Amino acid sequence: MAQIKTxxxxxxxxxxxxAGGAKIAEYGSRIFIIGGQKALxxxxxxxxxxxxxDAAYEIHTYGGYCTKERIIHYASVARQSKAxxxxxxxxxxxxDLSKAVAEDLQLPVIAVPxxxxxxxxxxxxxxxxxEHGRADGYRPLQNSPVxxxxxxxxxxxxxxxYLAAGIADTYVKWDEYGANITDDENDFDVRxxxxxxxxxxxVLDRYALDAFAHAxxxxxxxxxxxxxxxxxxxxxxxxxxxxxxxxxxxxxxxxGSLTFFPETRGTLHGEKIAFTLLVHTILEGLPxxxxxxxAERFHRLELPVTLEQLGLTGDVAELAExxxxxxxxxxxxxxxxxxxxxxxxxxxxxxxxxQIGKQTRLTLSVKGGK
Numbered sequence: 001m002a003q004i005k006t007x008x009x010x011x012x013x014x015x016x017x018x019a020g021g022a023k024i025a026e027y028g029s030r031i032f033i034i035g036g037q038k039a040l041x042x043x044x045x046x047x048x049x050x051x052x053x054d055a056a057y058e059i060h061t062y063g064g065y066c067t068k069e070r071i072i073h074y075a076s077v078a079r080q081s082k083a084x085x086x087x088x089x090x091x092x093x094x095x096d097l098s099k100a101v102a103e104d105l106q107l108p109v110i111a112v113p114x115x116x117x118x119x120x121x122x123x124x125x126x127x128x129x130x131e132h133g134r135a136d137g138y139r140p141l142q143n144s145p146v147x148x149x150x151x152x153x154x155x156x157x158x159x160x161x162y163l164a165a166g167i168a169d170t171y172v173k174w175d176e177y178g179a180n181i182t183d184d185e186n187d188f189d190v191r192x193x194x195x196x197x198x199x200x201x202x203v204l205d206r207y208a209l210d211a212f213a214h215a216x217x218x219x220x221x222x223x224x225x226x227x228x229x230x231x232x233x234x235x236x237x238x239x240x241x242x243x244x245x246x247x248x249x250x251x252x253x254x255x256g257s258l259t260f261f262p263e264t265r266g267t268l269h270g271e272k273i274a275f276t277l278l279v280h281t282i283l284e285g286l287p288x289x290x291x292x293x294x295a296e297r298f299h300r301l302e303l304p305v306t307l308e309q310l311g312l313t314g315d316v317a318e319l320a321e322x323x324x325x326x327x328x329x330x331x332x333x334x335x336x337x338x339x340x341x342x343x344x345x346x347x348x349x350x351x352x353x354x355q356i357g358k359q360t361r362l363t364l365s366v367k368g369g370k
Contacts, residue, residue, distance in 0.1 A: 002189040002243040005124035005144045007111075012150040012229055014220060020112065020149050021049025027108045027146065028085030031057035032078045034098045035089030039114040042154050043089050046112065058083075065129040066096040067136070075104040087112060088145075091162070092120035092127065092269060095145075100126040103141050111145040115162040116155045116228040117270055118169050121148045122236025133265055135256035144240060148232065152220040155228050160215035163224075164301040165270025166231035167208050171294075172277045173197035173238045176249045179284060179338050189243035196241070200234035203227065212301050248333040250283065250341065251276040254350075257326035263311035267304065274303035275310060278353040283341050291353070295360040305357030307350075320350035 024031060024046075031050065035043070040059065050057050058081060064070060078086065078101060086105070088098025089112040099120075102109035111121040120127075124144045128136040155163075177194040181187055203226050210223040220228075254276035258264050264272060278298075281291045295305045304310050312319050324346040332341045 002241070005141075005240040005242075006237065007122060007144045007148045008146050010122070010148045010150075010233060012148075012152055012155075012225070012232060014152045015045075016149060017043055017045040017112070017151040017154065018049060020046040020151075021051075021053050021055065023147065023149060024050070024085065024087055024110055025053055025055050027110065028083070029056060030082055030084045031055060031087060032081055032083035032085070033057060033059045033087045033089060034062055034074060034094055034101070035059065035112075036063055036091070036094055037061050039090030039094065042114045042157070043112055043151075045151075046089070046149075062094060062097065064093075065131065065133055066093050066100070066126060067129060067131055069131070070097060071100045071104065071126075074101045078105060078107075083107065085110065089114060091115045092118035095120040096126035096128075099124075099141055099145060100139055103143070108146040110147045110149060112149045113232060114151075114154050115158045115166075116150075116231045117162040117166045117268060119232060119236035119239060121145065121150065121232050123239045125239060127269075129259070132262075133259060135259045144236070150228070150232055152225055152228065153218055156215060156220040156224050157218035158216065160212055161268070161302070163215040163227065163231075164212055164303050165268040165273075166235075167204055167212070167227065167270070167301060168274035168277065168298065168303055169270040170200050170231050170235040171204060172251045172273050172280075173235050174201045175277060175280055175284070176251055177238065177247075179250060179280075179333055180245070180247050181338050186243070186245050189241050190245060190247065193238045193241045196234055197238045200230040200238070203230040203234070208297075209300060248331065248337050250333060251280040253327055253331040254279055254323070254346075257323050258310065260326050261312060261323075263313075265311075267310050271304050272310060274298045275305060275307070275353065275357070278305065278356065279346075279349045282349040282352050283345060284339055288356070291356055292360060295356050296364065299357075299360050299364055305353075305360055307354050309357075316351055316354050317347065320347035320354075323347075323350055
């Protein structure tokens, strides 16, 4: 059995939030909004629209992690408020929280992403953390948000660091899905997912550097629109195609391990993924030239390509061992994947990725390239 979960409506248009209040009001009359303060400020036209409609709404500002406890808390508050639609405004953490709250209450949820840093606005999944920001698993959801309201002007005004993180988190879909293809009758859905990931990769190869160069100015170009759609839409769609086969996500597994190191707390999800994707390519046995090419692309996007850039300093070999120790053995690709990974090979791959990252930074700095 295969399931494809998608929003009913996806919009990524300049100025769309000015009409957002009316669009949200179509789904309910008691609107429960969860958002980060900066995100709510960026989405002010949406709130102003609700005021003009004289709609019944309440706003809850949240700046923590998407935890099981916070989901329970906000579901209880929304239930007491007799909310009939949930709206998440912000980045991946708030959107994942809002989606889970809506599912607990069996209510529609509308995603209003204000940064293009992950595919959370689309995906039928909530990524869970504990209160300290350490990975705490995933919660598959019954549905994607019913409506995605992305204002391209707002996305383009966000610091370009977020766009770069989203680019890395989209690139990783190609490699992770490819690792699950064994060309048998049970992986049709996986091949479909990788085909979509390939489309996203092609878009990024063509437009990512141009979009990144102008991100933050609030003026969305053709390149920015293409890249933001690849992040929000295509990457989200990849993860929304699910069959019965168990899937391995090696770079994300390594990302989860990194979250247990307090030094990495200042980095974004996609920034950690950038480094762990380099590790993935080495564990997969791809030619070193492929890893170098990827490291160069990420460096030009100002993404971390070394452990030090993630905040981890000290003996690299020791750090690699500590990171590897946090990787659950049952999360590694085995005989049912395109390639198998021995837990003992992970530290070596981390060290190799770090070395390639360091060499890449040195080489490009000498050449004067970014």
